[in-house]
Amino acid sequence: SFPGGRRDPADGDAVATALRETREELGVTVAATSVWGQLRTLPDRHGMTVAPVVANLGPLEALTLNPNPDEVEEVFTLPLTHLLREENQGYTHFRTASSYRYTLPVFLNGPHKVWGLTAIITELTLELLVPGRY
Numbered sequence: 001s002f003p004g005g006r007r008d009p010a011d012g013d014a015v016a017t018a019l020r021e022t023r024e025e026l027g028v029t030v031a032a033t034s035v036w037g038q039l040r041t042l043p044d045r046h047g048m049t050v051a052p053v054v055a056n057l058g059p060l061e062a063l064t065l066n067p068n069p070d071e072v073e074e075v076f077t078l079p080l081t082h083l084l085r086e087e088n089q090g091y092t093h094f095r096t097a098s099s100y101r102y103t104l105p106v107f108l109n110g111p112h113k114v115w116g117l118t119a120i121i122t123e124l125t126l127e128l129l130v131p132g133r134y
Contacts, residue, residue: 001118004050014038014051026075027066030055039124044117052121054128076111083107083126084133 003025004018011017015038019030039052057063060077067075082088090106092115105123107114114122126134 001116002052002121015053018051018053018055025068025071027068028057028063030057034058039121039128042117042120050117050121052124054125078107078110078114080126080130082110083122084130 003022005021005025007014007017008020011020015032015035019032019035023029034057035053035055037054039054042050042052044050065075088107088109090108091103092106093103094101104115105119107119107122123134
């Protein structure tokens with residue numbers, strides 16, 4: 001999943017929350033000027049509203065991550081080229097006893113299967129970054 005969490009009273013908005021959570025969870029300070037924008041809000045499975053924020057962190061090779069072991073078990077990345085390959089894209093169908101309820105994207109063949117809200121946010125980001133290719 002992506003860094004994230006509840007908004008603190010000191011956070012001015014969703015962007016401030018995202019920047020704080022990224023710093024707390026990954027040890028990466030992201031300048032507000034690196035933020036490209038906010039995707040549409042989404043409900044999570046617990047009824048909370050999630051406000052995804054997209055920022056440019058620069059080259060991954062230049063980042064020094066210091067994950068908080070109390071919040072982060074493992075860090076991995078997937079290049080855009082991997083995410084854009086059709087063989088790495090799929091869908092998961094969730095259904096009730098009688099019919100399909102909803103279909104969600106899933107990204108395969110990486111170090112982990114990316115699914116659920118993380119895959120939805122990834123899909124929205126791909127639609128934004130590479131329109132017409134995804």
